[in-house]
Amino acid sequence: MQKHLKLISGSDLRGVAVDIGGGVTIDRNTARAAAYQFAAFLREKCGKEELKIAVGHDPRLSARELCVGTFEGLGAAKVKVVDCGLCTTPAMFMTTVKLDCDGAVMITASHLPFERNGMKFITRQGGLEHDEVAAIAAAMDEDVAPAQPETESVDFLAMYAQGLVDFIREKTGSERPLTGKRIVVDAGNGSGGFFARSVLEPLGADTTGSRFLDPNGLFPNHIPNPEDATAMQSVCKAVLDSGADMGVIFDADCDRAAVVDEKGLPINRNRLIAMLSAIYLEKEPGSTIVTDSVTSAGLTRFIEAHGGKHLRYRRGYKNVIDKAIELNREGIACPMGIETSGHCAFAENYFLDDGAYMASRLIVELAKRGDLTSLIEGLEEPAEEKEIRLKLTADNFRPDGEAVIACIKAARDSREDWMANTDYEGVKVTIRLMGGEGFFLARLSLHDPVLPINFESDVPGGVAAMAKQLYDVVKDCKNVDLTPLAELAR
Secondary structure (H helix, E strand, C coil): CHHHHCCEECCEEEEECCCCCCCCCCCHHHHHHHHHHHHHHHHHHHCCCCCEEEEEECCCCCHHHHHHHHHHHHHHCCCEEEEEEECCHHHHHHHHHHCCCCEEEEECCCCCCCCEEEEEEEECCEECCHHHHHHHHHHCCCCCCCCCCCEEECCHHHHHHHHHHHHHHHHHCCCCCCCCCEEEEECCCCCCCHHHHHHHHHHCCECCCCECCCCCCCCCCCCCCCCCHHHHHHHHHHHHHHCCCEEEEECCCCCEEEEECCCCCEECHHHHHHHHHHHHHHHCCCCEEEEECCCCHHHHHHHHHCCCEEEEECCCHHHHHHHHHHHHHCCCCCCEEECCCCEEEEHHHCCCECHHHHHHHHHHHHHHHCCCHHHHCCCCCCCEEEEEEEEECCCCCHHHHHHHHHHHHHHHHHCCCEEECCCCCCEEEEEEECCEEEEEEECCCCCCCEEEEEEEECCCCHHHHHHHHHHHHHCCCCCECCHHHHHHHC
16 A cells, blocks of 8 residues: 555664654554465565564554554564563564574664654564565555464563673683673663663773663653764763763664763764774775665775775665675675764674674773774864755656756766766765865755755855855755855855
């Protein structure tokens, strides 16, 4: 049905699950229909009749209703269910490894506001692709008769946490390697509070000063998103107030994280990628690090200086991770795929985007080295960077967005001062500036009527200079709100 297709968001189903005035678009019936079709998909994929599927959720207010619908759909499909209760998305994948589940369903909308919710579908190969989710949505029928499945309840989050504890102990060679270290966690009232209580404290860490560890489906303190400025300020303040050696912040379902150093400075985006690159290139010199396309030129030089290769690829964490997997299949060593949003996946961990595992990897280095910031000495950071989002105003917005991209490409081909780059998505232009250079990347959002543009400059004033040049090129394009670009160009 068409309404189900509208729920597709990348490789998830997402919609409004709590009525705040505009009605709901995803409910118990939706979850029942989706779960039933996921079981059919999995049965065909696995080539077996008897299936075992794990179900978990983050703390959103609508989680239990959607879980009930999911149980009913899986019961109608005659599937055995493992009820994991409150859990994280990475942990739900691990049920396919540790509990021999054929697949898993995670009820979450990641970092989105409390009224939203959704479903992630997981197999032993990882999350479903967009086309696979689209096929499930197209086949959904809300007339599926509900049935109760054979159900087993498992506190899998505790098992998953113990796995991280064992990993850190193995890598450090110590039972309590964090003794004398203070590490604060900001869970944003999502699923990540376990990391402080069940991972860090058993390893000897003092977690005094941690914030918002208790699950609360209203997310009353800040958006559970490491990219949100308010959220990042919260964990930075927690580090400074408590005199911590490190801070960790998660999104609601813990597939993303960022960290903060002992000075209260964020280690995210290019800095986080550089830090992890230094760790893995020390172990695997000559290997390739895959990132999304908006990483800095300074990061490229840092990776190359550490003996690695840097491949910028299309934005979207699935794109980045899939590219890293593809390189390894081709015999090209690639230990990591990471997006500037904080989605990070390692070859050594099933290429699973797992914020808690990534934080654990850094904690190993903190325990061994005493600090983390020394890892990114020599990283050249841009003097300026900025992202703007231009709204496309027509109902059928894609042709207008594509016309803007085409206009920029034509200008790039005709101007001597605009240099071409590999266009994995949209159009990227490098521009020589006074005493340096910069670039901008314009792309069309996959799902929304928006044209995001990322700018980066080596010199102060470079972003405004590039914005002015770009505005002069696209000012006559139709059905696009150029106001943010015009304001940046002033």
